Each structure stands twice: as structure tokens, then as C-alpha cells.
Amino acid sequence: MSGLKRMAQRAVVHAIARTAPLTWRWRRPGALVVLMYHRVLPRDSPVRATEQPGMYVSPETLDLHLSELKHVFELVHLEDWLRRARQGLSLPRLACAITFDDGWRDNYEFALPVLRKHAAPATIFLVSSYIGTAYRFWPNRLMSLVQHAFAEPGSVVFPHPLEHIVAPVLAEARGRGALGVEDTDRVVQHAKGLEEAQIRALVETAEQSRGDTLQAREIVNRDEVVAMAATGLIRFGSHTATHLRLGGRLSAQALAGEIVGSRTSLQDLTGQSIELFCYPNGETSPEAIELVRRHYLGAVTTGKGWHDPSADPHLIRRIGVHEDVSNGRDPFLARLSGWR
Numbered sequence: 001m002s003g004l005k006r007m008a009q010r011a012v013v014h015a016i017a018r019t020a021p022l023t024w025r026w027r028r029p030g031a032l033v034v035l036m037y038h039r040v041l042p043r044d045s046p047v048r049a050t051e052q053p054g055m056y057v058s059p060e061t062l063d064l065h066l067s068e069l070k071h072v073f074e075l076v077h078l079e080d081w082l083r084r085a086r087q088g089l090s091l092p093r094l095a096c097a098i099t100f101d102d103g104w105r106d107n108y109e110f111a112l113p114v115l116r117k118h119a120a121p122a123t124i125f126l127v128s129s130y131i132g133t134a135y136r137f138w139p140n141r142l143m144s145l146v147q148h149a150f151a152e153p154g155s156v157v158f159p160h161p162l163e164h165i166v167a168p169v170l171a172e173a174r175g176r177g178a179l180g181v182e183d184t185d186r187v188v189q190h191a192k193g194l195e196e197a198q199i200r201a202l203v204e205t206a207e208q209s210r211g212d213t214l215q216a217r218e219i220v221n222r223d224e225v226v227a228m229a230a231t232g233l234i235r236f237g238s239h240t241a242t243h244l245r246l247g248g249r250l251s252a253q254a255l256a257g258e259i260v261g262s263r264t265s266l267q268d269l270t271g272q273s274i275e276l277f278c279y280p281n282g283e284t285s286p287e288a289i290e291l292v293r294r295h296y297l298g299a300v301t302t303g304k305g306w307h308d309p310s311a312d313p314h315l316i317r318r319i320g321v322h323e324d325v326s327n328g329r330d331p332f333l334a335r336l337s338g339w340r
């Protein structure tokens, strides 16, 4: 982008940010914005090298978001808001609910202190069978593999059809003499076009080809969950049992395990009633939605937008926030308005 274009864009973002809170006050009362966060990683965290830019904010950025939100919104537990809406009770004029997907250990280490500082309620969506394990999500594993393949050509064998996705990106990066996080991010985006079971098997095979070493635990464990619950600020929802994308054709048994089984396990683990669900990657099917309706008070998607009492509580849209699009007051407020 040219310098002039960037300046013009900054002016637009600034104008939107200045007027947005005023226009929000004109919305029909009862509007709810649900924010979708994933990870909270400090600026110097080495983990950033194998993470997609759309997955994290820094603790400082989260702090800034919460300060800004408190000027305009009443911060609520999503569950409380939904219960009041269902019972036809009065709702805050403008409310905001914070959510974190996947149950990352950094939520405990870096998000919790900031949430406590602001007394901000939040819901963390946990993947029930990964709690306390060294499980790594395939996008991070794939990004690591591509980095290894770039650093040491021939050190990783990518099986077909993964090879067709990785090879052109590696060739291009070699031509430039550098592999950036935007390259590895591109590989992950393409790989998402494959079936979930297939991509997991392919990543596993590629790892075996280089005899991958064990990584540090990245997912919260039971003690961390219990400690967060004890603050009264954090509640938990289900993000399935194994982070299976629910858009494909799944057996009734598999669906029940992911949607109903995960709820039971999480209730045992947290001692809380689990009332909210989060669809992995935002993917749904009529069967999945039907089952979610029967077992949960509400559910969130990755669809972009605001929620209100007339919208479907089992297909709640959210605004995804991450460092690259919201690391300042102006871009954050513009993002909340649906800009970019």
C-alpha cells in the first residue's frame, strides 16, 4: 500500500472510530456485541512464530480494549444476557460479552490478570478431551513443519495432497530468501479446504517423517480451569470434545460425543453448569444445530456481526479481534462497527 493510501485509510478509520460510539447509542436498546478472542501472547513470545496473526492479541491490547469497552458498553456474561433475553427481562442498553476460543494456557497466564484488573466477565470455550494434555492444534503443527522444511530442505516429507499446498509456498519463500508468518498462514488457510480427519492424518504423517519432538503444554489444565472458575469472572462453554469441525457428514454417535459428551465432561471438571456452545471453525450442519438447541442455552459462530434479542441464540454472530486489526483505539472501534 502506498504512503498516501495508508494515510487516507488511517483518516477513514479515525473518522469511524470517532463517530461509532455515538451511532451505537442510536441502536435499538438491547444490542449485544460478542467479541471473539483466541490467544493472548506477549510481544516477545516465541510462540508467535508458529501462530496465525488472526489468532492473538498482546496483553497490552486486551487491556486497551477493556478500557475502551467500559466507556460505552456494560460488560456481561453471555450466559446471563441470554437467560434474561429468553425470559423477556430488561437488558442493558448496550452490552458486550467477551469470549475466548479453544482454552489456551495463555488465557490463564496472560488474559486472566487483565480481566481481573478490569473486573471483566468472560467465557472460555474449552475442548473437553484436550484439557491438561500436550495436544497441539494442527495449524500450529503444520506451521512448525513448514518452518523446518524451509530451514532444512528435505527434512520433512509432506504427503500428497499436502505437498501441493506446501511446495509452491516454499518455492516462493526460497526465491525471496525468507519465510514469513504470512506464508505459513497461507498454507494453513489452503489446508482448511481439506477434510478435518484427512488434514490431521497428513500432518501426523509429515511429523513422523522428521521424528518430531514433544512440545510444551499449550492448553489449560484442570487446576488452571478450577482457579479461573474460582475468580467468579470466568465461566466455561463447550467447544466440542476434539475440536471436530461439524460441517461435514458425521454419524449421530460422533455428533453426540462432540456436543453432548463434551458438556457432561466439562460439567464434571468445572463444577459449573455448561450452558454455551461454540462451533469449531464456525462450521455447522442442521443436525448439529438441532442437537445444540436441545442441550444448550446458546451457541456462538464465527459469522461477523452484532446480536440482539430477536436473533437466533444458537447462531450468535461475533466480532473477531486480533492484534493485526485492533492494536489501537481507532482500529478497535472501527472493527466493532464492522469495518474491515
Ligand SMILES: [Zn+2]
Pocket: 101, 102, 239, 243, 280, 281
Ligand atoms: Zn476453535
